Amino acid sequence: MDFTYIIQRSAKRRKLTITVERDRSIVVHAPEGTSDEKIQQVVESKRQWIYEKIGHPQKYQELPHAPGKETVSGESALYLGRQYRIEVIKTDANEIQFSQRFLIPAKLAKQAEALREWYIGKAKEKIVPRVMHHAHQLGVDVAMVKIVDNRYRWGSCTVNDNVNFNWRLIKAPMFVIDYVIVHELAHLIESNHTPRFWNIVRAQTPKMEKAKAWLKENGQLLEEVI
Ligand SMILES: [Zn+2]
Numbered sequence: 001m002d003f004t005y006i007i008q009r010s011a012k013r014r015k016l017t018i019t020v021e022r023d024r025s026i027v028v029h030a031p032e033g034t035s036d037e038k039i040q041q042v043v044e045s046k047r048q049w050i051y052e053k054i055g056h057p058q059k060y061q062e063l064p065h066a067p068g069k070e071t072v073s074g075e076s077a078l079y080l081g082r083q084y085r086i087e088v089i090k091t092d093a094n095e096i097q098f099s100q101r102f103l104i105p106a107k108l109a110k111q112a113e114a115l116r117e118w119y120i121g122k123a124k125e126k127i128v129p130r131v132m133h134h135a136h137q138l139g140v141d142v143a144m145v146k147i148v149d150n151r152y153r154w155g156s157c158t159v160n161d162n163v164n165f166n167w168r169l170i171k172a173p174m175f176v177i178d179y180v181i182v183h184e185l186a187h188l189i190e191s192n193h194t195p196r197f198w199n200i201v202r203a204q205t206p207k208m209e210k211a212k213a214w215l216k217e218n219g220q221l222l223e224e225v226i
Helices: 036-045 047-055 112-138 167-171 174-186 195-204 208-223
Strands: 005-010 017-020 026-031 076-079 082-089 102-105 144-148 155-157 162-166
Touching: 005 036, 017 047, 026 036, 036 047, 076 112, 076 167, 102 112, 112 144, 112 162, 112 167, 112 174, 112 195, 155 174, 162 167, 162 174, 167 174, 174 195, 174 208, 195 208
Parallel strands: 005 026, 082 102, 144 162
Antiparallel strands: 017 026, 076 082, 155 162
């Protein structure tokens, strides 16, 4: 293998995961007690995937909007898969309004966090009820749903049956949000990506393939500030 990787073992891990960071470093998270041989075996089996990740230029481009960029009239921002225009307005209001465009009070326009806060609020409002709906459909018990700030993952589940979702998902179309939700919930039934796992996901989200393609194509968009 012509790449190196960092191994991080933890008692809290129940499965081995490989992540390629933005700087292309490869990190293997493994349950405590996993042997080096086993890790090497898994890494070897994922070699093609790793090559694709580290060789994939699109994913690692610098973001076009640096974090902290000001929101200005004429720019647009994503919400539920569509771009909407931003208008900076003079108003006494302290909140961003949305009605087929973003109306941003001038005093908030210089704060990148204002739009972020708006997205997080919407993510809580829209994503959490969808999680409960799908959990009911799949017959799984979810302990807690959290909207989190995680730059590299759209969703995750924990050993305590908590599920976490990246607030940036609110920029994606609803069929993509549904897919990510169902993917994580299905892990509460089947922890690995087995054929059974994919059958569960497909049955609950008929647009699964389309959603995966959307994420592959647009994933980076979700990381931009606006
Ligand atoms: Zn998964």
